[in-house]
Amino acid sequence: MTKNITLKRSITLISVFAVLMIAFSGCVDNNTPAANGTDSENPGVNVISAENTSGISTLEILPSGFKYVDTVPFSTDQIKSDYEAENVTGILEGFEGIYKGANETDYYIDVIKFEDKEAANNLITAYKSSFTPLSNVSRFTDESFNGHSAVKITDYVTSGGKTVPRYSYIWSNENYVIAVFGNTAEESSVRQLAEATGY
Structure with a gap:
């Protein structure tokens, strides 16, 4: 009798350890891509999952000629103002990575986290609609890198008396x-x- 109880306890303990090992090893498939993993529907596309927003805007490996300066948070109000997106909801947080290039040129990487994909796409739509059309060229160009598409936006400013x-x-x-x-x-x-972000 004692032998059977001991055997049952041993089997139960082994089963518990096996379940714990599977759970902690990540072998259980919950259809969630791993951080910095790839999209199962689009192989080769790096997806962001369970990532720190400020970490995404702070590049560890920089292209030649660039240097990292700082990463700063910016508020929901500032995001809405900068991206002309007053009616966009679902903004959770945002960070801006600041970099210097050749000739001390300023560069920025903004990363904004939203509640869902739809809210993220709404910001891009609002931002694009804030620009007036250009008369002789297209302001928006679809380009691709890192396995995804991005919109290149061309704008014009006056600098040193020139456009x-x-x-x-x-x-x-x-x-x-x-x-x-x-x-x-x-x-x-x-x-x-942009390519150096890896996303």
Whole structure:
């Protein structure tokens, strides 16, 4: 009798340990992609999952010629103002990574976290609608890198008495929006920093 009870306890303990090992090893499939994993529907696309928003805007590996300066938070009100998105809801947090390039040019990586994918896409739609059409070229160009599409936005500012272009890239990844821009007319350097995000 004692032998049977001991045997049952041993089997029960082994079963409990097996379940715990499976749970902690991550072998249980809950259809949630791993952090910095890939989208099962679109292999090669890095998806953001359970990620720290400020960490996404702070690049560990930088392209040649760039240096990291700081990462600062910005409020929901500031996000709505900067992106002309007063009616957008579901903003959870935002951070801006600040970088310097050649000739001390300023570059920025904005990462904004939303409650869901729809809210993230709503911000991009609102932001794009805040621009007036350009007369001779398209302001918005669809481009792709890191396995996803992004919108390149061309804007013009007056600098040193001349009208010069400024470029930015904006895209959504899961429930995040990432925007990369710089205080430069060099489109390639802005894209290089956008690609360096890995998303």
